[in-house]
Amino acid sequence: MRGTLSDRTGAALLMAPLLLFLILAYAWPFLGVVKWSFTLPTPGLGQYHALLTDDLVQSVFIRTLRIAAIVTVVSVTAAYAITVVWVRGSPVQRVVAEFCILVPFWISVLTRAFGWVALLSNRGLINTWLQSIGFISEPLTLVRNEFGVIVGMSHFLIPFAVFPLASAMRSLDERVLLAARGLGSSRMRTFWTVFVPMTRSGIIGSALITFVFSLGFFVTPAILGGGRSVMIAELIYLRIFQSPDWGLGAAISVVLVVFVGALMALLFRYVKPKQLV
Amino acid sequence: MPTYRPGPVSLILAVLVALFLLMPLLAVIPVSLTPSRMLTMPTGELSLRHYRSLIEDPRWLDSILLSLRIGIVSSILSTALALTFSLGVWMFQPRFTAALVGFVLLPMVVPPVVSAVTLYFLLTSVSGLTSFFGYDTWLGVAMAHSVMTVSFATVLILVSLSQLDRRIDLAARGLGASVWERATRVIIPNIKFGIVTAALLSFVLSWEEIGVTLFITSVNAITLPRLMWMGLRDNIDPAIAALSVILIIITVLVLAVRSVITRQRAAKA
Numbered sequence: 001m002r003g004t005l006s007d008r009t010g011a012a013l014l015m016a017p018l019l020l021f022l023i024l025a026y027a028w029p030f031l032g033v034v035k036w037s038f039t040l041p042t043p044g045l046g047q048y049h050a051l052l053t054d055d056l057v058q059s060v061f062i063r064t065l066r067i068a069a070i071v072t073v074v075s076v077t078a079a080y081a082i083t084v085v086w087v088r089g090s091p092v093q094r095v096v097a098e099f100c101i102l103v104p105f106w107i108s109v110l111t112r113a114f115g116w117v118a119l120l121s122n123r124g125l126i127n128t129w130l131q132s133i134g135f136i137s138e139p140l141t142l143v144r145n146e147f148g149v150i151v152g153m154s155h156f157l158i159p160f161a162v163f164p165l166a167s168a169m170r171s172l173d174e175r176v177l178l179a180a181r182g183l184g185s186s187r188m189r190t191f192w193t194v195f196v197p198m199t200r201s202g203i204i205g206s207a208l209i210t211f212v213f214s215l216g217f218f219v220t221p222a223i224l225g226g227g228r229s230v231m232i233a234e235l236i237y238l239r240i241f242q243s244p245d246w247g248l249g250a251a252i253s254v255v256l257v258v259f260v261g262a263l264m265a266l267l268f269r270y271v272k273p274k275q276l277v
Numbered sequence: 278m279p280t281y282r283p284g285p286v287s288l289i290l291a292v293l294v295a296l297f298l299l300m301p302l303l304a305v306i307p308v309s310l311t312p313s314r315m316l317t318m319p320t321g322e323l324s325l326r327h328y329r330s331l332i333e334d335p336r337w338l339d340s341i342l343l344s345l346r347i348g349i350v351s352s353i354l355s356t357a358l359a360l361t362f363s364l365g366v367w368m369f370q371p372r373f374t375a376a377l378v379g380f381v382l383l384p385m386v387v388p389p390v391v392s393a394v395t396l397y398f399l400l401t402s403v404s405g406l407t408s409f410f411g412y413d414t415w416l417g418v419a420m421a422h423s424v425m426t427v428s429f430a431t432v433l434i435l436v437s438l439s440q441l442d443r444r445i446d447l448a449a450r451g452l453g454a455s456v457w458e459r460a461t462r463v464i465i466p467n468i469k470f471g472i473v474t475a476a477l478l479s480f481v482l483s484w485e486e487i488g489v490t491l492f493i494t495s496v497n498a499i500t501l502p503r504l505m506w507m508g509l510r511d512n513i514d515p516a517i518a519a520l521s522v523i524l525i526i527i528t529v530l531v532l533a534v535r536s537v538i539t540r541q542r543a544a545k546a
Contacts, residue, residue, distance in 0.1 A: 010456050014365030018358040018381060018427065025424050026384060026392075029399035033391075036398070078297065081290035084283050093288075099532075100295040104302065106528045108485030110505050111521040115301025117509070118308045118518065121316065125304050128318045158298060187284050216388025218488050223509055233390035237491070240394065253391045260388055 033250045040247030047251035057235070057252070064231045067149060067221075068214035074154040075210045076203060079161035086162070087169040105159035113223040116152045117143060120224075144226030152224040157213055161206040168202025208267040212260050232256060302525055309518035316513040327519035336504060337516065344484055344501040347415055351422035352480040358423070359430035359475060364460050367438040368446070378435070385428035393492040396421040400493050413497045421493055422483040429482060430475035437471025438464070470542070 037047055051057055086097035104112065119125045120142035127139040142148055176198070180190045196203075218233035225231070230238070232252060239249035283291070311317050312324035331337045362381065366374055384392055397412075400421065404411030411417050441464065449463045465472070487502040494503055501520075508514040 006456075008369070008371070011365045011369035011371040014361045014368070015371070015377065018362035018431070019377065021358055022381060022383070022424065022427070025399060025420060026395060027380075029402070030391075030395045032398045032402065033395050078294045081287060082294040082298075084287045085291040088283055089288075089291075090282060093283075097291065097295065100298050102532055103525075103529060104298045106481070106532060107302065107525055108487070108502065110485070110487055110502050110509065111305070111524055112301055114505070114509060114517055114521055115305050117513065118316065119301055119304040121513075123315075123317045125307070125318060155298065155301060158294070188286075191287075212386075212388075216390050218390050218393075218491075219506075233388070233488075236390050236394060240397065240492070249394065253394045256388055257391050260386070264386060 034254055036246050036250035037254050040250065041245075047247045048255075050248060051251055051255065057248075060230055060232060060235045063146075063229060064215060067146065067153070067229070067231060068211050070150055071153045071157060071214045072207050072210045074150065075157040075161045076165075076207050078154065079158045079165055079206060080203070082158070083162050083165040083169060087166050101159050101162050104155070109156060109219045110223075112156060113152050113220050116148065116155065116224055120148055120151070143224055144228055146225070146229045148224035148226075149221045149229050149231075152220040153214060153217055156217075156220055157210045160213060161210050164205035164209065165199065165202040168199040168205075172198050205267065208263060212263055212267075215260060216256060305518045305521045305525070308515060309522045311515055311518075314515070316515055316518070327516045328523075330516045331519055331523075334516070336499075337501075337520070340499050340501045340504040343415060343498065347419045347422060347498075347500060348480045348483040350416075351419040351426065351483045352476050354419070355423040355427040355430045355479045356472065356476040359427055359434050360465075360472060363431055363434040363438055364464065366435065367441075368456070368459065368464070378431075381431050382428045384424055385432075389425070389488040392425060393489040396424060396489055397492040412493060413495045415498050418490060418493060418498050418500065419483075421489055422486055423479075425486060425489055426479040426482045430479050433475040433478060434468065434471050437468040437474075441467050 038044070040047070082097055082101060085093050086101060087094075089097060117124065121127070122139040122141075124143075126142065127136075130136045131139065142151075172195070177190055177194060180194045181187075185193070216233050217231060218237065221229065221231045222234050222237075225234075236249045236252050236256075239245045239252065307318055308316060309327055310323040310325070311319040312322050312326065313319075365371070366378065371377075400412040400417045403417075408414075409416060410420075445467070446459055446463055449459050454463065485502055486500075487506055490498075490500055490503050491506065494500070499507075505517050505520065508517050
């Protein structure tokens, strides 16, 4: 029955609205942005040349890669710890872990960044408390620097890092763990030599998702970095709205997409899409 | 049922992570009760003035209403587009499905800031054509939000379709049902839950969208997140804390209701 004319028309009619919508509202304007990168302010490769030589742009790229790497390590490690309990804990532990993962996941990035400001700022919860017990006399600078950015971004990304790990841990055959224990391996050794290697696909997936997300992060670094540790996304914003240098902003966007695309290609080489969900 | 339970070390680590995850959400509660006009911990006296200012200050109310309107319109648009597309994929299984679905998922994987620049380009380009659609208009924002949410809605609907038994559709088809009847009387009633979830997710994503909204609005279309952003960047307004507390409470309630419903459905099945 497949492939008759009416079937093909039906499929085309049903699928066309969304495809048209995305071509008009997404693909076409993206090509426009690519055009900007080659034509503003003057036609040519000038913006890409500036990208490679401008010290400011270079330092922002390096900072972004560094922060993304640190955030990835922190988030995946933390996510691993809570996922173990979410997947393998007792029923009560699982409900509590799920609550702790899903509530932050559903709360907006702004509220969460604001929560960190309330905790970390000079007159925030942590400084007030440390001063009241006389531990410090001057408030610690915990926000408007890279530390604040890393804390806020890790907090945002942990729930995202949890999902690939959870699916890897769920599909793991626990008889292997019992076998390792039965053969006399300690809990620690079973964890490090059996459990962790068997969830490798989840770790890779979770690390790549976290890293890719970190590269394009805008809101959290802008609020918790306080303009002092600018990352790529904020640089694009500043180039378009403050300098204004649309060509350079567009060129950075194009480079970011290409870089993320390459990383995604790498991801799908090692992990099948099914294993990520 | 897993019999191999986590040991004390992993429990302690998990508790630390859980505290880290909940800490900033709990921190906004004392701040929201401060009587001061600045962001401080309350010392002694508590006050609800920041909650009152949410209702009394027209800026907050206006942006809440605007965000609701944008969220509803963009959620309807993206759910409708996602539903028709997914029905096409599922009912006809056309060639190139994987490539087409991949294309539809692009806004989900492209870094949001790049999507923001793209939508900025689009809306500034069409701004000259009409006054009610384009840069800094509510319709422009609603459309841009649909671009950003339609991938998520499509994924959810495709997932619920993948759990549907094809034989019921084959039976309907064998009994002579038209494409329209199969879609509206057989398939859609069976994926109702998925469609509602997709619409809700689209609404929530639009309601809290800030990355793209920052690029495509300036003075007219001030959505709630946009107003919060302004309050966060300049002088931190404790009204944001009050608003955050309310949003957190709503989230917790919705999640609780959802988990009850999911459990009931699981019990029925």
